[in-house]
Amino acid sequence: MNWQNAIITRIETLSPRVKSFFFRRPEPFSFRPGQHVLLRLTAPDGYRAQRSYSIASAPGLGTAEELELAIERFDDGEVSPFMHDVAQVEDEIEIGGPIGGHFNWSPEDGGPVLFIGGGSGVAPFMSMLRHRAAIVSQVPVVLVFSARLREDLLFFDELSKLAASGDGFSLMVALTREAGAHPFRAGRIDTEFIAGIVGAMKMPVRQVMICGSHPFVETAAEGTIAAGIDPAIIKTERYGATDVQAEVRRLAGALKR
Amino acid sequence: MVTRGFAGKAGNFDQSMRLPPGQHVVADFPVLTAGPTPRIKTEDWSFTLKDGIRPVKSWNWTEFNALPQTRMTRDIHCVTTWSKFDTAWEGVLVDDILGDAGIEPPTGFTFAHSYDGYTTNVPTADLVVGKAMVALRYEGKPIPPDHGGPSRLLVPHLYFWKSAKWINGLQFTQKDELGFWELRGYHRYGDPWREQRYTND
Numbered sequence: 001m002n003w004q005n006a007i008i009t010r011i012e013t014l015s016p017r018v019k020s021f022f023f024r025r026p027e028p029f030s031f032r033p034g035q036h037v038l039l040r041l042t043a044p045d046g047y048r049a050q051r052s053y054s055i056a057s058a059p060g061l062g063t064a065e066e067l068e069l070a071i072e073r074f075d076d077g078e079v080s081p082f083m084h085d086v087a088q089v090e091d092e093i094e095i096g097g098p099i100g101g102h103f104n105w106s107p108e109d110g111g112p113v114l115f116i117g118g119g120s121g122v123a124p125f126m127s128m129l130r131h132r133a134a135i136v137s138q139v140p141v142v143l144v145f146s147a148r149l150r151e152d153l154l155f156f157d158e159l160s161k162l163a164a165s166g167d168g169f170s171l172m173v174a175l176t177r178e179a180g181a182h183p184f185r186a187g188r189i190d191t192e193f194i195a196g197i198v199g200a201m202k203m204p205v206r207q208v209m210i211c212g213s214h215p216f217v218e219t220a221a222e223g224t225i226a227a228g229i230d231p232a233i234i235k236t237e238r239y240g241a242t243d244v245q246a247e248v249r250r251l252a253g254a255l256k257r
Numbered sequence: 258m259v260t261r262g263f264a265g266k267a268g269n270f271d272q273s274m275r276l277p278p279g280q281h282v283v284a285d286f287p288v289l290t291a292g293p294t295p296r297i298k299t300e301d302w303s304f305t306l307k308d309g310i311r312p313v314k315s316w317n318w319t320e321f322n323a324l325p326q327t328r329m330t331r332d333i334h335c336v337t338t339w340s341k342f343d344t345a346w347e348g349v350l351v352d353d354i355l356g357d358a359g360i361e362p363p364t365g366f367t368f369a370h371s372y373d374g375y376t377t378n379v380p381t382a383d384l385v386v387g388k389a390m391v392a393l394r395y396e397g398k399p400i401p402p403d404h405g406g407p408s409r410l411l412v413p414h415l416y417f418w419k420s421a422k423w424i425n426g427l428q429f430t431q432k433d434e435l436g437f438w439e440l441r442g443y444h445r446y447g448d449p450w451r452e453q454r455y456t457n458d
Contacts, residue, residue: 042259044264045265049281221293232292238289
């Protein structure tokens with residue numbers, strides 16, 4: 001693994017639980033949209049913690065661009081609470097990578113493609129969509145973005161602008177817990193919803209990519225297969241567990257806040 | 258480089274004798290897979306042992322369950338840095354699979370195959386002499402589909418991507434072929450104690 005000390009240049013709050021961190025890399029590298037990097041934290045006693053995060057920025061034309069990572073805060077985590085609560089602009093953080101040779105997509109891989117992102121699972125799709133826009137590709141892409149509340153729709157303004165450009169990208173939003181009025185689908189995405197999207201595509205879908213928490217990915221993948229999509233064209237990337245106790249703790253933590 | 262303001266999380270360092278470098282302990286059981294979860298009915302399930310392209314023996318679910326069952330409680334280590342202690346598995350040792358097929362390992366390299374097309378390479382020496390099994394039960398119950406049920410390989414001393422979910426066969430190969438993740442940037446062997454996570458580690 002190639003490690004380097006990257007410098008935080010900017011921190012942006014995207015939602016109550018997600019912040020984007022921008023890094024300047026002393027040794028720039030190229031990457032494929034969908035790849036991730038490792039963040040490694042080291043304590044004075046030598047203890048290390050490392051986690052991987054999908055890159056949200058586009059590879060860019062050169063390699064000197066800032067790297068953007070959208071990091072969700074998990075209260076019982078080690079790296080994300082540090083990043084949210086302690087890390088500041090100008091801090092040096094060790095970055096390794098890029099890694100991941102599976103959950104990648106570029107316009108030259110062809111389409112139409114269906115992306116399904118849950119919450120901060122939208123990050124790798126941002127890299128893919130930004131790259132697609134940067135090279136002025138018209139490969140058809142649909143992004144289904146599911147979030148809990150309106151405020152959890154990361155990158156919504158940018159995604160809306162991309163969708164309005166009429167270049168073959170469209171955005172479908174589903175909000176699962178939003179009580180306020182909104183123009184999106186209310187509730188979880190299901191087989192019928194996915195079947196409707198796939199049915200409206202002008203050509204057969206070539207690739208489906210699903211990213212999010214494990215339960216989200218499991219539900220979305222099952223819905224996609226039930227909508228008649230060949231499991232062989234579905235790629236997934238997931239985080240978290242099925243463990244019921246962990247889910248209960250997470251929800252209890254969320255209620256406390 | 259020491260990270261400004263990072264003290265580490267209490268608890269993890271205490272476990273350092275038992276915890277490979279760069280790992281942290283989890284209580285839950287994260288799920289990481291490259292595709293959708295296959296749903297395999299045990300009545301459709303089969304397991305095939307191959308020497309190169311030649312099938313040596315196949316078992317259906319009933320036959321496989323009739324092989325000697327062994328319990329193994331082990332710590333497991335995922336390359337994404339989580340480790341889980343004392344996971345309890347039950348299944349058929351690779352030794353007992355070979356014994357039932359009546360063969361000695363013909364080569365030093367083995368390729369594991371799964372229902373979803375996943376593959377991984379493991380040296381034969383890491384699968385025999387009680388080191389590995391095809392697990393059928395986890396914590397006394399059938400393995401849930403998202404954790405690899407009905408059957409997953411268990412090679413607990415290597416990073417857990419080597420413990421192929423939804424396994425349906427082992428194949429001896431003439432040379433060390435690279436599997437799914439090994440072709441996509443991950444280490445050929447994957448020893449957690451030597452932190453062999455990525456290709457050039």
